[in-house]
Amino acid sequence: MMSGQYFYGGIEGGGTKFICAVGNGPGEIQQEIRFPTTTPTETLERVCDFFTPYVKAGQLKGIGLGSFGPVDVDPASPNFGYITTTPKPNWSFTNIYGKLKQDLKVPIRMDMDVAASAMGEYTWGANKGLDPSMYLTVGTGIGGSYILDGKPLRGLVSLEMGHVRIPQDEKLDPFKGACPYHGNCFEGLASGPAILARFGKPAETLAEDDLYWEQEAGYIAYALVDYIFTLPPRRIVLGGGVMRKDFLYEKIRNRVSRLLNNYLNHPMLTSSLEDYIVPPALGYRSGVLGGIALAMDMDK
Amino acid sequence: MMSGQYFYGGIEGGGTKFICAVGNGPGEIQQEIRFPTTTPTETLERVCDFFTPYVKAGQLKGIGLGSFGPVDVDPASPNFGYITTTPKPNWSFTNIYGKLKQDLKVPIRMDMDVAASAMGEYTWGANKGLDPSMYLTVGTGIGGSYILDGKPLRGLVSLEMGHVRIPQDEKLDPFKGACPYHGNCFEGLASGPAILARFGKPAETLAEDDLYWEQEAGYIAYALVDYIFTLPPRRIVLGGGVMRKDFLYEKIRNRVSRLLNNYLNHPMLTSSLEDYIVPPALGYRSGVLGGIALAMDMDK
Numbered sequence: 001m002m003s004g005q006y007f008y009g010g011i012e013g014g015g016t017k018f019i020c021a022v023g024n025g026p027g028e029i030q031q032e033i034r035f036p037t038t039t040p041t042e043t044l045e046r047v048c049d050f051f052t053p054y055v056k057a058g059q060l061k062g063i064g065l066g067s068f069g070p071v072d073v074d075p076a077s078p079n080f081g082y083i084t085t086t087p088k089p090n091w092s093f094t095n096i097y098g099k100l101k102q103d104l105k106v107p108i109r110m111d112m113d114v115a116a117s118a119m120g121e122y123t124w125g126a127n128k129g130l131d132p133s134m135y136l137t138v139g140t141g142i143g144g145s146y147i148l149d150g151k152p153l154r155g156l157v158s159l160e161m162g163h164v165r166i167p168q169d170e171k172l173d174p175f176k177g178a179c180p181y182h183g184n185c186f187e188g189l190a191s192g193p194a195i196l197a198r199f200g201k202p203a204e205t206l207a208e209d210d211l212y213w214e215q216e217a218g219y220i221a222y223a224l225v226d227y228i229f230t231l232p233p234r235r236i237v238l239g240g241g242v243m244r245k246d247f248l249y250e251k252i253r254n255r256v257s258r259l260l261n262n263y264l265n266h267p268m269l270t271s272s273l274e275d276y277i278v279p280p281a282l283g284y285r286s287g288v289l290g291g292i293a294l295a296m297d298m299d300k
Numbered sequence: 301m302m303s304g305q306y307f308y309g310g311i312e313g314g315g316t317k318f319i320c321a322v323g324n325g326p327g328e329i330q331q332e333i334r335f336p337t338t339t340p341t342e343t344l345e346r347v348c349d350f351f352t353p354y355v356k357a358g359q360l361k362g363i364g365l366g367s368f369g370p371v372d373v374d375p376a377s378p379n380f381g382y383i384t385t386t387p388k389p390n391w392s393f394t395n396i397y398g399k400l401k402q403d404l405k406v407p408i409r410m411d412m413d414v415a416a417s418a419m420g421e422y423t424w425g426a427n428k429g430l431d432p433s434m435y436l437t438v439g440t441g442i443g444g445s446y447i448l449d450g451k452p453l454r455g456l457v458s459l460e461m462g463h464v465r466i467p468q469d470e471k472l473d474p475f476k477g478a479c480p481y482h483g484n485c486f487e488g489l490a491s492g493p494a495i496l497a498r499f500g501k502p503a504e505t506l507a508e509d510d511l512y513w514e515q516e517a518g519y520i521a522y523a524l525v526d527y528i529f530t531l532p533p534r535r536i537v538l539g540g541g542v543m544r545k546d547f548l549y550e551k552i553r554n555r556v557s558r559l560l561n562n563y564l565n566h567p568m569l570t571s572s573l574e575d576y577i578v579p580p581a582l583g584y585r586s587g588v589l590g591g592i593a594l595a596m597d598m599d600k
Contacts, residue, residue, distance in 0.1 A: 070565075085565070132455055146531070149449070155432055155532030157564045164526040165559065167467050181563040226464040230530050231446070232455030259465065263481040264457045265370075265385070 008299075009051050009063035009106075010291025013096065014113060015088050015140070018043060019288040020050045022060065024296075026124050026282065026289055030054075040094045048103045055104055062107040064294025066116020066287050067096055069143075073111055073158060081110055109294045112159075113287055115152035117280070118145035119297070120290030121237045125281035134233035135286070136161065138220060139240030142187040146231060151297065162187035166222035173215045190219040192241055203242050217248055221255035224277065228260070228269070235268075239280040246279075253277050308599075309351050309363035309406075310591025313396065314413060315388050315440070318343060319588040320350045322360065324596075326424050326582065326589055330354075340394045348403045355404055362407040364594030366416020366587050367396055369443075373411055373458060381410055409594045412459075413587055415452035417580070418445035419597070420590030421537045425581035434533035435586070436461065438520060439540030442487040446531060451597065462487035466522035473498075473515045490519040492541055503542050517548055521555035524577065528560070528569070535568075539580040546579075553577050 007030055012019040017036050023029035033050050037043050054060040070086065072079040081097025097110045111119075118127070118135035127133035127147065136144040142162030146153040153159065163185045177184030178194040188194055195203040195216070206212060224236060238249065253273040260269055268276045280286045307330055312319040317336050323329035333350050337343050354360040370386065372379040381397025397410045411419075418427070418435035427433035427447065436444040442462030446453040453459065463485045468477075477484030478494040488494055495503040495516070506512060524536060538549070553573040560569055568576045580586045 144530075148453075153448075153531060156534045156568060157532045157566050159531065160529045160564065163529045163563065165467055165522050167465055181561045182559070222465050226526055227530060229460045229463045230444075230527060231453060231459065232457045234456045259482070261481045263463065264460065266457050268456060 005059060006061050007054060007059055008292045008295035009054070009060055010116075010288040010293075010295065011047060011063060011065040011067075011100075012113060012116065012287030012291060013037075013065060013067040014287070015068040015086075018047060019285075020047055021285075021288045021292065022051070022054050023292060025292065026285070032288070037088075039090050040096070040099075044096065044099050044103075047100065051104055051106075055106055060104075060106050062109065062295040062298050063100070063104065064116065064119075064291035064296075064298070065097070065100065065108060065110045066113040066291050066294070067110060069112050070158065071096075071110065071112055073154070107295075107298055109298045111152055111294060112143065112145065114143040115145040115159075116288075116290030116294060117239065117286040118147050118152060118237075118290065119293040120282050120286040120288075121280055122147040122150075123293035123296075124289060125286060126237045126278050127235050128281075130234040132231065132233050133235050133237070134227060135237045135239065135280075136224070136227075137240035138190060138192075138238065138242040140192050142191050142223075142240070144227070146233060161223070161227065162191070164223055164226055166219060166226070168219075173212075186219060186223045190216055190223075190242070195242070204244070208245070208247055213245070213248065213251065216242070217251035217255055220248070220252050221259055224252070224256050225259045228256075228264070232264070235275070236277050237280050237286075238277060239286060243279065249277065249279065250274075305359060306361050307354060307359050308592045308595035309354070309360055310416075310588040310593075310595065311347060311363060311365040311367075311400075312413060312416065312587030312591060313337075313365060313367040314587070315368040315386075318347060319585075320347055321585075321588045321592065322351070322354050323592060325592065326585070332588070337388075339390050340396070340399075344396065344399050344403075347400065351404055351406075355406055360404075360406050362409065362595040362598050363400070363404065364416065364419075364591035364596075364598070365397070365400065365408060365410045366413040366591050366594070367410060369412050370458065371396075371410065371412055373454070407595075407598055409598045411452055411594060412443065412445065414443040415445040415459075416588075416590030416594060417539065417586040418447050418452060418537075418590065419593040420582050420586040420588075421580055422447040422450075423593035423596075424589060425586060426537045426578050427535050428581075430534040432531065432533050433535050433537070434527060435537045435539065435580075436524070436527075437540035438490060438492075438538065438542040440492050442491050442523075442540070444527065446533060461523070461527065462491070464523055464526055466519060466526070468519075473512075486519060486523045490516055490523075490542070495542070504544070508545070508547055513545070513548065513551065516542070517551035517555055520548070520552050521559055524552070524556050525559045528556075528564070532564070535575070536577050537580050537586075538577060539586060543579065549577065549579065550574075
């Protein structure tokens, strides 16, 4: 650690693991740590232990936190900074923002995990400088975030892009859907747990030539086309566990192309979908680097 | 006309009629004119004739134009300010912005008609001061606009919210859809021409107890829920010819409520949908007043 230098902190607070880093960007990470998510007390103590030396040295200008959810990010709400109604044991109504702020005494900016990933890819990754741009994760859940005017877009409530309703051909896929609220919404049809519920085995064990992947690509394409018509991003980064099946990208692009049918007259959408729908450039670090980007943005 | 006073101009340029007004808001309209849309030359001459006295008196600070489309509103495009690939005879690739700018020599701001209506309702109507807010028209076409940070939201291309894909139960409604590009997209299923194509008679002649209205409300509700999950507006104004059937509002609210299923924890969405999904407060003047609002915004 060089004295006299200043850094920013990033936290990717996931339901399975936490990643924390200190630095100023992808090539300037001072230190990084990953550990499993256990109880809130134990987990947040490990977070504080990691950052405390930098705080004591007066080197940490702020921390950006991307948290699993649902999280309340409305500053006017009495539950601001809480992980709210999560089914994850012990974490329901955890004041994660308040706890870290109290213990570390540095400025903290909190957002949804997917918003942090979107900021990471916008600041240093595949969406670099593209405004508006979009990040969608298809994994344990499905969630998305737009970056507009350099910040994650907010509305009346948090974006819940995974819950849009899309067409389902029940002759080809009679699955009822796995979303406890909406049944066969996009997440209910296409998330990792939906694939598990459908076949009794996890998505990663389904062979590349399994016919289901055409359905999966179709669901993702329907949703992407909805987002493109509703708020056309300059590029879409598609991440998350299900998207580790690399062959999905081309299937999705082909279907998006057919669904758009050249209605939107822009070369990115008519002939360059391979540059329009892309994997994350920062890999598993989109989220933690996005935390650092959120912290740096606070300082502007 | 009082000398020494300044005004703004608004134009709602529709495919059927043009409305022009000079003033400073709903209660301060100096003059207003409506006439049918004929050829571009004749129509734009009438527009110029209307505004010219105010221009000559040095009283017109600028004009906001909401135009039927598709319109190219990308300042970097060679076709900026053009009505582009419209099927309307004689209007394809009409440089409406260039023509008005050349003849009237005042600052002009151009946007899609629905974006102007959204600005009108945001500035003086049912969405007053609500940011982000949304306006959706369901009529000859279906289109929507978000107001964010006081301006119509832009993306890589213009918003085309009418073309989202939504679930269709072909047992209840076997109609193939009327959109020449996408068949059974939202506009292809639920616009005025789609209803006409389905029943051989216009929407306004369908009785209130016609079972189809449940389908229509269902399609609109599916799309609204998609928009709410993708970018949750603070309120949605629903206008356009089809929405003159007042009984549709309550049907739509009931369906939106069932589709959301209390997933989004905000009182507006869980118990106040009658304040959340509302008719335009400015009636047929949303568009022309929105033009005035766009012109005033240029001046800020």
